[in-house]
Amino acid sequence: MNSIQILIADDDPEIAQLIKIYLTNEGYQVLTASNGREAMDLIAKESIQLIILDVMMPEMDGLEVVRAVRAEHGIPILMLSAKAEDMDKIMGLTTGADDYMVKPFNALELLARVKSLLRRSMYLNAQIQPAQDQDEIQIHSLSISKKSHTVTAEGRNVNLTSTEFDILYLLASHPGQVFSAEAIFEAVWKDKFLESTNTVMVHISKLRDKLESELGGVKLIQTVWGVGYKIDT
Numbered sequence: 001m002n003s004i005q006i007l008i009a010d011d012d013p014e015i016a017q018l019i020k021i022y023l024t025n026e027g028y029q030v031l032t033a034s035n036g037r038e039a040m041d042l043i044a045k046e047s048i049q050l051i052i053l054d055v056m057m058p059e060m061d062g063l064e065v066v067r068a069v070r071a072e073h074g075i076p077i078l079m080l081s082a083k084a085e086d087m088d089k090i091m092g093l094t095t096g097a098d099d100y101m102v103k104p105f106n107a108l109e110l111l112a113r114v115k116s117l118l119r120r121s122m123y124l125n126a127q128i129q130p131a132q133d134q135d136e137i138q139i140h141s142l143s144i145s146k147k148s149h150t151v152t153a154e155g156r157n158v159n160l161t162s163t164e165f166d167i168l169y170l171l172a173s174h175p176g177q178v179f180s181a182e183a184i185f186e187a188v189w190k191d192k193f194l195e196s197t198n199t200v201m202v203h204i205s206k207l208r209d210k211l212e213s214e215l216g217g218v219k220l221i222q223t224v225w226g227v228g229y230k231i232d233t
Helices: 013-025 036-045 062-070 086-095 107-124 162-172 181-188 199-214
Strands: 005-009 029-033 050-054 077-081 099-102 136-139 142-145 150-153 221-224 228-231
Touching (some): 005 013, 005 036, 036 050, 036 062, 050 062, 050 107, 062 086, 077 107, 099 107, 136 162, 142 162, 162 181, 162 228, 181 199, 181 228
Parallel strands (some): 005 029, 050 077
Antiparallel strands (some): 136 142, 142 150
């Protein structure tokens, strides 16, 4: 478990230290930040598997951090807040957080939620190979040929770059399965996703535009907020 790195971003040093002690005792590596800017710097520099994030912080508040992270990453985020109102929870979750806890919280419950989020993240980001190395995939009116590296929509050629094709094939060969930006990057670019990058997001956006244009507006690639991307059959 010592390879798992967790970031705690909270401007209350006592709360941050308490959480750090519990996580360290469980074998996790822990980084701390006292404001949103510092948190974003660490996210850009470090390989972080989970973020525990306070809502009210100086420089950048927790919601701003969530939006910035979600633009590039599928890292699980557990938000902490002194606000218990339902609308505050809804705002945190709809912004892109995966879970929400109200202060004061039970440390053992926090640990349980951390482990649950990590289990889900590891399942989604596991190194995945297609169950079947399919030469031809048919989804809606789209035909994907791995052998010829081509895509057609009702017989019309869809002009994709090699990277766009690889992303499409990855998602289409695992229908219904959600892939985070990190998982897509590592599967397509064959490299470790270690720093902040919007590479996957940019390629997904361009790929979507091309597919929606050919499919009459059908949104083939779906975003699962806070997790990643998928294609349903």
